Amino acid sequence: MLIRSVSSDAILYTNSSFELSMGLSDSDLRSKSLLDWIHVDDREQLQQAIDAGQGEVGARHAAKDGQWELFDWRIRTNAEGVIALGRSHRAYDASLPAAIPSEALGIRTMAETLADMVRIAEAKNPGMRCSILLTNASQDRVSVGAGPSFPAEYNAAIEGMVLGPMVGSCGTAAYWNVPVVVEDIFSDPLWSGYRDVAKIAGVAACWSHPITSTDGVVLGAMALYSDQPSSPTRSQLDGLEIAARMVGLAVERDRLEDALRQAEKLKALGVLAGGIAHDFNNVLTAVLGNAELAMDTLAEDTEAYQRLTDIVRAATSATDLCGQMLAYAGRGTLARETLELNSMVDEISSLLRVSISKKANIVKQLSKTPLSVLADRGQLRQVILNLIGNASEAVGDNPGQIVICTEACHYTRQQLDSLYSRSDLVEGEYARLSVMDTGVGMDDSTRAHIFDPFFSTKPTGSGLGLAAVQGIVSRHDGAISLESAPGDGTTFSIILPRVACASEHLQTTSEAWIPVEGTCVLVVDDEPSVLSIQADILEKGGYTVLRADEGLAAIDIFRREGDSIACVLLDYSMPGMNGEEVCQELHDLRPGIPVILMSGFTEQEFSKRLESAGFAAFLPKPTKKAALLETISSVLNSKLPALR
Numbered sequence: 252m253l254i255r256s257v258s259s260d261a262i263l264y265t266n267s268s269f270e271l272s273m274g275l276s277d278s279d280l281r282s283k284s285l286l287d288w289i290h291v292d293d294r295e296q297l298q299q300a301i302d303a304g305q306g307e308v309g310a311r312h313a314a315k316d317g318q319w320e321l322f323d324w325r326i327r328t329n330a331e332g333v334i335a336l337g338r339s340h341r342a343y344d345a346s347l348p349a350a351i352p353s354e355a356l357g358i359r360t361m362a363e364t365l366a367d368m369v370r371i372a373e374a375k376n377p378g379m380r381c382s383i384l385l386t387n388a389s390q391d392r393v394s395v396g397a398g399p400s401f402p403a404e405y406n407a408a409i410e411g412m413v414l415g416p417m418v419g420s421c422g423t424a425a426y427w428n429v430p431v432v433v434e435d436i437f438s439d440p441l442w443s444g445y446r447d448v449a450k451i452a453g454v455a456a457c458w459s460h461p462i463t464s465t466d467g468v469v470l471g472a473m474a475l476y477s478d479q480p481s482s483p484t485r486s487q488l489d490g491l492e493i494a495a496r497m498v499g500l501a502v503e504r505d506r507l508e509d510a511l512r513q514a515e516k517l518k519a520l521g522v523l524a525g526g527i528a529h530d531f532n533n534v535l536t537a538v539l540g541n542a543e544l545a546m547d548t549l550a551e552d553t554e555a556y557q558r559l560t561d562i563v564r565a566a567t568s569a570t571d572l573c574g575q576m577l578a579y580a581g582r583g584t585l586a587r588e589t590l591e592l593n594s595m596v597d598e599i600s601s602l603l604r605v606s607i608s609k610k611a612n613i614v615k616q617l618s619k620t621p622l623s624v625l626a627d628r629g630q631l632r633q634v635i636l637n638l639i640g641n642a643s644e645a646v647g648d649n650p651g652q653i654v655i656c657t658e659a660c661h662y663t664r665q666q667l668d669s670l671y672s673r674s675d676l677v678e679g680e681y682a683r684l685s686v687m688d689t690g691v692g693m694d695d696s697t698r699a700h701i702f703d704p705f706f707s708t709k710p711t712g713s714g715l716g717l718a719a720v721q722g723i724v725s726r727h728d729g730a731i732s733l734e735s736a737p738g739d740g741t742t743f744s745i746i747l748p749r750v751a752c753a754s755e756h757l758q759t760t761s762e763a764w765i766p767v768e769g770t771c772v773l774v775v776d777d778e779p780s781v782l783s784i785q786a787d788i789l790e791k792g793g794y795t796v797l798r799a800d801e802g803l804a805a806i807d808i809f810r811r812e813g814d815s816i817a818c819v820l821l822d823y824s825m826p827g828m829n830g831e832e833v834c835q836e837l838h839d840l841r842p843g844i845p846v847i848l849m850s851g852f853t854e855q856e857f858s859k860r861l862e863s864a865g866f867a868a869f870l871p872k873p874t875k876k877a878a879l880l881e882t883i884s885s886v887l888n889s890k891l892p893a894l895r
Contacts, residue, residue: 252264252265252266252269252337252338252429252431252432253269253280253312253336253338254334254336254416254417255280255285255334255335256331256333256334256335257285257301257326257332257333257334257335258332258333259331259332260281260284260285261281262277262280262281263334263416263440264417264440264441265277265280266432266433266434266439267434267482268339268432269339272314272320272339273312273314273315274314274315274316275314275315279315285297285335286298288312288313289312289313290310290311290312290313290319292311293308293309293310293311294310296310297310297324297326300324300326301326301333301335303326304326304327304328304333305326305327305328306325307323307324307325307326308324308326309321309322309323310322310337312337320339321339322337322338322339323337323338323339324336325337325427325428325429327416327426327427329415334416336416336427336429338429361396361501361502361505362396362397364501364505365383365396365397365502366397366399368383368494368497368498368501369381369382369383369397369398369399370399371494372473372490372491372494373400375490376475376487376490378477378478379475379476379477380400380401380454380475380476381400381474381475381476381494382395382397382398382400382401382406382409382421382473382474382476383395383396383397383398383462383471383472383473383474383498384396384409384412384421384425384471384472384473384474385470385471385502386414386425386471388669388670388732388734389670389734390414390425390469390669391413391414392411392412392413392414393409393410393411393412393414393422393425393471393472394410394411395409395410396471396498396502401452402451402452404451405448405451405452408451409448414426417440417441418441418444418445419441419442419444419445419457419459420432420441420457420458420459420472420474421457421459421471421472421473421474422472423441423459424459424460424461424474425461425462425469425471425472428461428467428469429461430458430459430460430488430491430492431458431459432458432459432482432483432488433456433457433458433459434456434480434481435456435480436449436454436455436456436457436480437449437455437480452476453478454476454477454478455477455478455479455480455481456476456477456479456480456481456482457476457477458474458475458487458488458491459472459473460472460473460474460488460495462495462499462502463499464499464502464503465499465500465503466665466668467665468668468669470498470499470502471498471502472495473491473494473498475487475491530851531851532851532872533778533851533872534780535566535872535873536778536780536781536784536785536851536872536873536874537778537780537781537783537784538562538566538873539566539567539873539875540784540785540787540788540873540876541784542559542562542563542566543559543563543875543876544784544787544788544876545559546559546560546563547791566873587625587626587627588625588626588628589623589624589625590623590625590628590631591621591622591623592622592623592624592657592682592747593618593621593622595631595632595635596615596617596635596655596657596684597615597617599632599635599636599639600613600615600655607639607640607653610647610648610649610650611642611643611646611651611652611653611688612650612651612652612653613639613652613653614652614653614654614655615654615655615656616654616655616656617657618657618659618682620659622657622658622749623682623749623750623751624682624727624747624748624749624750625727625750626727626747627723627727630723630727631723631727633719633720633723634723634724634745635684637717637720638684638686638720638743638745639653639655639686641686641688641741641743642686642688642690642741642743643688644690645688645690645691645692645740645741646688646689646690647690647691649690651688651689651690652688652689653686653687653688654685654686654687654688655684655685655686655687656683656685656686656687657683657684657685658682658683659680659682659683660680660681660682660683660746661679661680661681662676662679662681662746663678667730670732671730671732671746673725673730676728676729676730677728677748679749680748681729681746681747681748681749682746682747682748682749683744683745684744684745684746684747685742685743686742686743686744687740687741687742688741688742690740690741691737691738691740692735692736692737692738692739692740692741693733693735693736693737693741694736694737697735698733698735701717701733702717702718702731703718720745724745724747727747727748728747729745729746729747729748730745731743731744731745732744732745770793770794770795770817770887771794771795771796771797771812771815771816771817771818772789772794772795772796772797772816772817772818772819772820772883773796773798773799773805773808773809773812773816773818773819773820774786774789774796774797774798774819774820775798775799775800775801775820775821775822775825775830775833776800776849777800777801777822777824777825777826778822779800781822781872782798785820785849785879786798788876788879788880789820789879789880789883792880794883797812797816801825801826801827801828802825802828802829802833802836803827803828805819805821805833806828806833806836806837806840809837809840809841810840813840813841816844817845817887818844818845818847818867818883818886819834819837819844819845819847820847820849820870820883821833821834821846821847821849822849822850823848823849823850824850824851830848830850831864834846834848834864834865834866835864838865845867845868845886846865846866846867847866847867847868847869847870847882847883847886848866848868848869848870849869849870849871849872849874850869850872851871851872867886868882868885868886870882
């Protein structure tokens with residue numbers, strides 16, 4: 252195997268097998284550039300990979316005796332420039348048995364499964380020890396998956412090792428996705444930074460093989476260690492590759508099952524949160540309506556009026572909380588428009604400077620390219636506010652920094668799969684917003700629960716913030732990720748699909764509503780308090796009101812009084828018949844009767860059915876008195892725009 256820098260022509264690494272088979276020393280190799288050693292017919296394709304800074308090609312390398320050896324070349328780019336790794340094509344071409352079905356891996360925990368695989372590999376190679384290292388989500392570090400035969404001090408030293416083009420056997424194998432054989436740890440330059448660690452374990456040789464998923468994503472590396480300098484046999488290398496395949500299947504299956512469990516948990520919690528928000532909105536309808544009606548009977552300068560004003564304000568805030576719960580549940584209203592992300596960050600960060608930690612310095616690193624996304628303005632603002640607010644709380648009273656970055660990114664299918672847990676993301680162009688802080692960071696336990704609803708690290712926190720953020724981002728066809736460690740701060744990143752260009756945000760002004768005196772409205776709701784307050788508001792607004800507490804009763808009233816009824820205000824969730832079924836029955840009795848749907852859920856929940864079911868308008872619960880009266884008047888006066 253050969254590793255050399257293309258940018259500087261430096262020879263970074265050669266192993267003994269290369270020198271023996273090719274007859275070339277480092278000084279020989281330095282005498283010519285890489286391409287000068289490559290067969291003239293193969294140079295163009297290798298040059299293309301070098302120009303691209305990445306790629307895999309086959310190209311023949313000259314030996315000392317003038318013969319040509321076919322090499323598999325892998326090109327990567329890092330901070331030092333373009334680096335090439337070459338290995339003999341015939342060194343690792345043994346045919347291998349088909350992948351072992353995942354069903355054969357059992358149902359044990361991942362840690363137990365990996366430990367068992369390590370012991371099996373050790374049993375097949377007497378006198379040797381085995382370990383498994385797994386890569387993190389960003390594939391730049393490793394953690395110990397299993398190493399039961401090694402001292403705890405050794406495993407602790409390896410934990411968190413950074414991957415790189417020449418970092419030990421496993422770090423190099425995972426970086427390049429190739430097998431790496433180090434016959435003598437104490438003379439091989441790949442281990443130059445880890446020889447003290449090797450002394451702890453008492454190992455002198457290490458043969459590593461990358462662990463990959465079925466679609467080729469590197470998941471880690473598996474290694475066999477010898478206490479004495481030694482080289483592997485063909486059989487040992489084949490056995491190590493087969494074992495690494497088995498580990499890859501086990502790790503991949505475990506991660507897929509974990510993602511499925513997480514999705515099912517979030518779905519169940521979403522249903523719960525949505526149900527709570529719906530029922531709470533019914534309660535708020537009665538609180539808000541009664542408070543507003545009471546305010547109509549009082550002078551504004553009275554103490555009672557001011558207290559009722561506080562009640563209305565509190566009910567409105569509670570409505571916002573319900574909106575967060577519905578956003579988490581995936582049921583929040585979306586009024587999408589084309590927005591420019593950089594402008595929104597500028598606006599919000601400027602407003603927040605007076606409210607965030609005075610010790611926190613905000614640094615904005617915004618893309619010079621406009622980043623337009625299709626999003627709900629209010630919900631996207633909530634996401635940005637939440638992330639910056641959390642970063643401020645993480646910094647706290649200590650001097651620190653909050654860095655807000657935006658950038659345009661193109662994600663391939665493989666990159667999306669490795670960085671985000673959502674499998675429905677579409678390959679293409681995304682706008683990425685990252686909020687980084689230099690705060691206290693999070694441990695593994697906190698990171699595992701940070702997006703759970705009602706989980707909070709603050710004594711008085713509701714725990715809905717990040718759960719709602721995740722729900723909002725998901726409904727905008729995006730994803731969110733987290734990187735954090737104790738003492739190293741935290742970075743939240745969201746990605747949203749980019750659109751071509753930003754459009755102006757159009758403001759609409761509502762027309763003044765016109766009271767319709769004496770007009771009859773049928774109000775239908777199974778919640779007595781909601782039915783009572785809606786009827787009272789309409790009666791005080793000059794309407795005649797008929798009341799029904801469920802669907803069948805509403806139909807009976809309509810059969811008797813249908814000619815006098817001008818409009819129906821109808822709840823959706825009722826026992827027996829739901830609002831859609833009642834609406835259909837009313838239209839069968841009298842086509843064209845205006846029916847306004849009310850619900851503790853949102854219009855988005857019914858967007859596909861509102862027009863087809865024949866509803867004239869939608870009102871969320873709770874709705875303020877003025878909005879209720881205006882909507883009914885607009886429907887009766889044919890001023891409400893047609894539903895789209």
